[in-house]
Amino acid sequence: MLRAPRLAPIAIGLCVLGAWFVSKACAAPCCGGERGSGPPLDAQLASEPSPSPAGVPAAPAEVPEAPSGPPDFTDPAWTRVPSRAGTYLVCWRAPAGAVPRNQDFDLEVWVLKGGAPLAEATLSVSGWMPEHGHGLLQRPEVHAQDDGSFRVTGMRLQMRGHWQLVFDVLEGSQSEAAECALEL
Amino acid sequence: MKLALLLALALQSPPSGTPPAAGDARRILLELSPVPAPPPDPTNAVYANPAAALLGQALFYDARLSADGTVSCATCHQPGKSWTDAKPIGFGLASVSRHTMTLWNVAYNRWFFWDGRKDTLWSQALGPLEDAREHGTSRLAILHLLAEDADYARAYRQIFGALPELAQLPHEGRPVAGEPEHPQQLAWDTLDVETQEAVTRAFVNVGKAIAAFERLLVSRDAPFDRYVSALRSDDAAGSAAYDARARRGAELFVGKARCVFCHDGPSFTDLEFHDNRVPVGELGGDPGRKLGVKRLKLDPLNSRSVYADDGGETGKRKITQLVVDSHGGKSFKTPTLRNIARTAPYMHEGQFATLEDVVHFYDTLENATPEIGSERLIQPLGLSAEERAELLAFLESLTDESLPPELLAPPPAASLGR
Numbered sequence: 001m002l003r004a005p006r007l008a009p010i011a012i013g014l015c016v017l018g019a020w021f022v023s024k025a026c027a028a029p030c031c032g033g034e035r036g037s038g039p040p041l042d043a044q045l046a047s048e049p050s051p052s053p054a055g056v057p058a059a060p061a062e063v064p065e066a067p068s069g070p071p072d073f074t075d076p077a078w079t080r081v082p083s084r085a086g087t088y089l090v091c092w093r094a095p096a097g098a099v100p101r102n103q104d105f106d107l108e109v110w111v112l113k114g115g116a117p118l119a120e121a122t123l124s125v126s127g128w129m130p131e132h133g134h135g136l137l138q139r140p141e142v143h144a145q146d147d148g149s150f151r152v153t154g155m156r157l158q159m160r161g162h163w164q165l166v167f168d169v170l171e172g173s174q175s176e177a178a179e180c181a182l183e184l
Numbered sequence: 185m186k187l188a189l190l191l192a193l194a195l196q197s198p199p200s201g202t203p204p205a206a207g208d209a210r211r212i213l214l215e216l217s218p219v220p221a222p223p224p225d226p227t228n229a230v231y232a233n234p235a236a237a238l239l240g241q242a243l244f245y246d247a248r249l250s251a252d253g254t255v256s257c258a259t260c261h262q263p264g265k266s267w268t269d270a271k272p273i274g275f276g277l278a279s280v281s282r283h284t285m286t287l288w289n290v291a292y293n294r295w296f297f298w299d300g301r302k303d304t305l306w307s308q309a310l311g312p313l314e315d316a317r318e319h320g321t322s323r324l325a326i327l328h329l330l331a332e333d334a335d336y337a338r339a340y341r342q343i344f345g346a347l348p349e350l351a352q353l354p355h356e357g358r359p360v361a362g363e364p365e366h367p368q369q370l371a372w373d374t375l376d377v378e379t380q381e382a383v384t385r386a387f388v389n390v391g392k393a394i395a396a397f398e399r400l401l402v403s404r405d406a407p408f409d410r411y412v413s414a415l416r417s418d419d420a421a422g423s424a425a426y427d428a429r430a431r432r433g434a435e436l437f438v439g440k441a442r443c444v445f446c447h448d449g450p451s452f453t454d455l456e457f458h459d460n461r462v463p464v465g466e467l468g469g470d471p472g473r474k475l476g477v478k479r480l481k482l483d484p485l486n487s488r489s490v491y492a493d494d495g496g497e498t499g500k501r502k503i504t505q506l507v508v509d510s511h512g513g514k515s516f517k518t519p520t521l522r523n524i525a526r527t528a529p530y531m532h533e534g535q536f537a538t539l540e541d542v543v544h545f546y547d548t549l550e551n552a553t554p555e556i557g558s559e560r561l562i563q564p565l566g567l568s569a570e571e572r573a574e575l576l577a578f579l580e581s582l583t584d585e586s587l588p589p590e591l592l593a594p595p596p597a598a599s600l601g602r
Binding site: 101102104131132133134136137138139140141153154158159160161 | 454456501502506560561
């Protein structure tokens with residue numbers, strides 16, 4: 001069983017809309033009053049402290065318990081999602097209980113390959129409403145845990161309806177997604 | 185003609201025998217009421233402090249918090265007009281660029297202004313004070329007022345401690361982004377950094393007091409709430425007391441008309457932003473949320489700043505993980521529908537004069553802007569005239585303007601800080 005802490009960079013967040021955080025020029029000149037005025041914002045935002053795909057976000061403040069091996073994924077609290085080509089099995093649950101609508105929540109995610117937790121992988125998580133044509137409004141952060149799992153913080157599915165959760169697993173140069181439907 | 189027909193339909197006596205909502209509609213309707221207690225605000229240590237709310241109420245109604253003594257918060261947020269001004273575009277010292285949003289249930293908001301460029305209620309309250317087209321005053325002028333007014337000074341001291349030492353400071357002055365030669369900025373520059381910090385902190389306290397007052401403006405006892413209460417307890421008589429047309433309108437709201445996707449939860453808003461494809465107003469060119477996110481991230485008074493009473497903890501995730509542009513279009517905040525029948529005109533530039541116009545637009549998408557971004561939520565509904573009237577009856581049933589009368593005017597000055 002692989003339990004080694006991973007050293008690979010941990011990618012953050014969203015893939016569905018591509019370069020969501022690319023700062024774009026305003027469609028119109030910025031005006032004052034309600035819309036305010038001031039120097040161009042894009043230049044100022046260049047120094048904006050933000051999680052970048054190459055960054056490794058700090059682990060959550062809570063101290064993880066000593067590694068005790070993967071949980072029993074046959075427990076109904078877990079959702080098991082095979083990746084598209086069947087290389088990986090992504091198992092996830094919301095530790096706080098049911099996935100809430102329009103509230104922040106965290107996920108615990110395990111990526112299994114050949115039945116064992118996968119080390120040296122990079123995981124990113126996104127959400128998408130295919131019938132509405134939009135995704136998440138904030139980027140979840142993915143934190144590798146010492147026990148081989150991932151902790152995903154800052155998830156929020158803001159609307160009721162049909163969601164697709166997408167777990168992108170990157171192992172070396174190979175990427176494979178696992179998609180999961182969710183009704184809120 | 186269209187309006188006359190809709191009104192005529194809405195005024196007809198309701199047909200009998202309409203059953204209470206059932207199935208999915210019932211389940212969703214139960215999620216829309218009751219209105220819970222407002223959530224705590226960890227960024228504002230005095231959010232639930234009655235003395236702070238009283239001070240905030242006095243400041244809210246005080247036109248001395250403006251450059252020429254004519255504009256108060258209540259100029260645009262009038263209690264007699266459901267906390268709006270009934271104008272398409274707000275007007276303080278001059279015209280601004282968007283419609284005034286109501287303050288009903290503002291305590292439940294996640295973001296503030298149509299573009300969400302503020303993320304706390306206290307920070308929102310501070311913006312108009314220093315906007316040249318609204319109050320046009322400055323943080324130094326406001327603090328001098330507080331120091332010179334014995335009632336304010338007493339109340340401030342009781343709640344927040346001593347004001348900064350102001351005797352040697354200019355009577356006007358504030359930071360003016362991008363305008364180093366602005367007289368207000370030049371005056372601000374005469375302060376050392378420590379003094380600037382102390383003045384800004386006291387100015388922030390003014391916003392926190394106003395926020396404590398605004399949190400009290402909660403609407404929660406509309407006919408719809410009484411209907412849901414009856415629905416929840418299977419009270420057939422109670423359900424039957426709710427207008428039958430509004431009852432069917434409620435089912436349309438959560439069903440065929442698809443309103444609930446955005447107008448969700450007890451405040452009837454998902455708290456977020458959408459490109460609802462409304463015709464561009466006369467001002468045009470408004471980038472909405474796209475610019476709002478950028479401004480929020482750079483705002484020195486945002487929720488991850490040192491001025492947040494939780495040390496910026498809430499704001500770290502809220503702002504850092506926020507995406508600049510989630511839909512690609514021009515998105516604006518979903519407004520609450522509480523008291524929506526009392527807050528005309530509608531939309532971010534007051535494009536629609538009546539609720540009938542709003543329902544007609546969503547029904548037909550007449551003159552809608554093209555789909556620019558990826559969001560495909562807004563589609564023609566194909567409602568009948570009767571269904572439109574039912575939706576209107578439902579929206580009317582979200583009306584509850586009852587508040588303790590003492591909130592509708594300034595408090596007695598002598599009550600401050602007592």
